[in-house]
Amino acid sequence: MKVLIVEDDQFHSTFVQEALVEALPEVTEIVHAANGAIGEDEARRGEIDAIVMDLQMDQRNGIEAARSIWAERPQSRILFWSNYADDAYLRGIAHIVPEDSAYGYVLKTASRARLKLALRAVLVEGQIMVDREIHRLQRRGTSLRTRLDDSEFNVLIDLALGLQDKLIAERRGMSLRTVQNRLISLYEKLGVISEFDDEVTLNKRVRALNRALVTRTINIETLETAHRDLETWLAGR
Amino acid sequence: MKVLIVEDDQFHSTFVQEALVEALPEVTEIVHAANGAIGEDEARRGEIDAIVMDLQMDQRNGIEAARSIWAERPQSRILFWSNYADDAYLRGIAHIVPEDSAYGYVLKTASRARLKLALRAVLVEGQIMVDREIHRLQRRGTSLRTRLDDSEFNVLIDLALGLQDKLIAERRGMSLRTVQNRLISLYEKLGVISEFDDEVTLNKRVRALNRALVTRTINIETLETAHRDLETWLAGR
C-alpha cells in the first residue's frame, strides 16, 4: 500500500510519517509532497489512492488539490489534516467529495492516538470520519438557527467579493429583492446588528464580512478561490 | 541564562528548544508556555528577559503578550517566530517595541542555521534582526507608493470594523471629507478598482477589506484586536 503525504510543514510531515508506520503495517511506500500541485502530480504518477492532505498550503491548497485528484480518481481516500476547524473548509470538502469515496478530517491538535485511529479508519477501512472536536468548535455560538444554508452562503461569498446586489441577483439567478432578503437574514445570523449597535450604526456589508471571518465561516483562502471562480464566470457571460 | 519559549505547536516548540541548546551554550534553563497568557505569567514569575514567541496562538496572540511583557520589562529581548510575513504583524510589532530593547522576526520556513543565528543575535547580543525573506515578501507588489501610511492604515482598520465615515472622522479626529479622501487613496493603493472593474462596479468598502486581507495587509487577528480597541474607545466617549 502506497500513501502520499501532502504537507508543507517539515515537522508535521515527519510526524504523520511516524504515525503512519506505527499504525499501518500494510504501508509499503510513503511519498511526500510539499504543496497541492506537487501532490496532484504524485498521486497521478504513482497511482496513489491513500492520501493525507494538509489544508493550508502556499501554492495550491488542499481542497483544490483534492478536487482535481478526486476528479481523476474518485475512489481515492483522503484524510484531511488541518490546524483549524473553519466552516469554510468543511463546506468546501462537502461540496467536492464523491459518492463512493472515503475521507476524514482531523485536527492537528488531536492526539497521536486519534490520528492513528483516523489513518486506519479512512485509508484502510474506507470509512468517513470527522474529528468530534471539529463539530464542537463548529457549533460554537451557532444555536441551530444560526447556521447558513447554501443559498445564504453563496450570497455571502458574492458579498465578500464586493459584488453589488444586482450582480449577485444575476449570478445566482434571483431577483434583486430576494438577494436583499438573503442579505437581511445573513446580517441576522452573522450577528451584524446585535453587537453594540444601539450606540452606533455600522456599514452592514463590511460588518458581515468581518463577522464571517471572525466566526470562521469563511477564511482568506475562500476569498481567493472565490475570486478565481468569479473571473471564470465573468469570462463566460 | 533562562529562555522562555511561547509556542502552541508541540513540534515547533521542541524544534526551537533543540536549536537553542545547540546554538546557545549559555542557556541554563528553558521554560515552555503554550499560549500568550501563560507566557506572560512565566515571564513575570521567572523574571525572564529572553523569549522566543510564536505569533499565531489561540488564547492570546504573540503581539498582545509581547506588549504586556514589554510594558513590565522593557529590556526583554523577544524573537518572534512566525509562519507568515503578514504586514499586520510587522506593523503591530513596530508599534509596541520599546526604545531600548532588542527583537527579531524569523519565519518558520527559515533554515535551522538562520534560526540559530537569529537566536544568538537577538537573545544574546541584543541586536535587532528581521529575516530578509520577510522584506522580500512584504514588498511583493508594493511598488514603493503602494504602502499605506499610518493614517491610511487607521482608516482601513475602522473601515474593516464597519464604522461609517462620520464615526471614523470622530474617532481619528479628522473631518468627514478628509476621511473620504483617505478612503479614496486606500482604494487606489489596495487595488480596489484596477481589477476587472471595466466590466462591473464593485462595492468599494467590501472590496477594500477583501484586498487588504488577500494582500496580507491585515489579518483576522487584526480584526479581533481592533474590535476590542473599538469597544474600549466607545466606552469612554
Place this chain on the structure above:
DNA sequence: AGAGTTGTTGCGGGTTCCCGCAAGATTATT
C-alpha cells in the same frame, strides 16, 4: 381542503457612500 408559515418579488423612500469641484491651509522646494 383550509389555514398558517415561509419564500419571492415589486415599489418607495430615507440613509450612506463616492467623488468632482473649488477655496483655504500646510508643507516642500528653490
Place this chain on the structure above:
DNA sequence: AATAATCTTGCGGGAACCCGCAACAACTCT
C-alpha cells in the same frame, strides 16, 4: 521669501444600500 505641490475641508448630487409594506406563490400541518 516666493512659488509650487500637497493636504484639508465644505458643498452638492448621483448611485447604491437597507428595509417596511404588500401581494403572490409554495409548502406544511391538521
